[in-house]
Every structure is written in C-alpha cells, then in structure tokens.
Amino acid sequence: MTSITLPARCDRAAAEALLPEMIAALGSGALQIDARECQQIGQAMLQLLVSARQTGEGAVILPSRALEDVAALTGLTDELFSGVLS
Template structure:
C-alpha cells in the first residue's frame, strides 16, 4: 500500500505540490493518506482529498484531530473517512 503524508499546513500551495503524487498514486492500488500531523486544512486540500477518495479504490485517510474538525465543519466526514466520525 502506497502512503502519501500530508504536511502540517495543508493549504493551496501544499495541494499543488502534492497533486502530482496523488495523480501518480491513484489507480496503482490501495492508497493510504497520512494526515495525522495536519494542523490546518484549506479548501484546495479538501478538494484533493475528496477527489482521491472518489477516484482511488481503497483510499484510506488517517486523520488528525484538526482534519476531523474541518471535515465535520464542512460536512465531509462521511465522504473522507470510511466510517465517518462521531460528532
């Protein structure tokens, strides 16, 4: 299983840097996204994460508390995480 590690600050610049890595990983088997160190996540990264989940079979995101918070705030918890998260 390939792993992509998200940075502490997941803003637009981070999404642009990680986009080629995501594109290369999608379709090459299950993907694990390690977001455990993420402290801030913006809209561009959320869009990239949603796209990865919808496109890649078996894509799993390991979230940080901050990533869970932003997913709950935007209503994307069920979209991003296999079981959703308890509010």
C-alpha cells in the same frame, strides 16, 4: 498500498505540490494518506482529499484531530472517513 504524508499546513500550495504524487499513484491500489500531522486544512486540500477518496481504488485517510474537526464543520466526515474511523 502507496502512502503519502501530508504536511502540518495543508493549504493550496501543499495541495498543488501533492497532486502529481497522487496522480502517479493511480492504478497501484488504494492510497493511504497520513494526515495525522495536519493542523491547518484549506479548501483546496479538502477538495483533493475528496477526489482521492473517489478516484481509482480510493484512499484511506488517517486524520488528525484538526482534520476531523474541519470535516465535521464542512459536512465532509462521511465523504472523507466512511469506513475508516472507528
């Protein structure tokens, strides 16, 4: 399983920087995304995370409390974490 760690500030620039790495991971099994250090999450990163969950063999996202809160506010909790959080 390929693992990618997200930065504390997950804005559009971070999403653009991580996109090539995520694309390169396609075809190598499920992706693990370590988002436990995320403190600021923007729309572009949310879109990238949803896409990662829906593409190829999917992704497992290990969220920070901030990411969980943003997911709840945007209605994306199931989309991002279904089958992951206890």
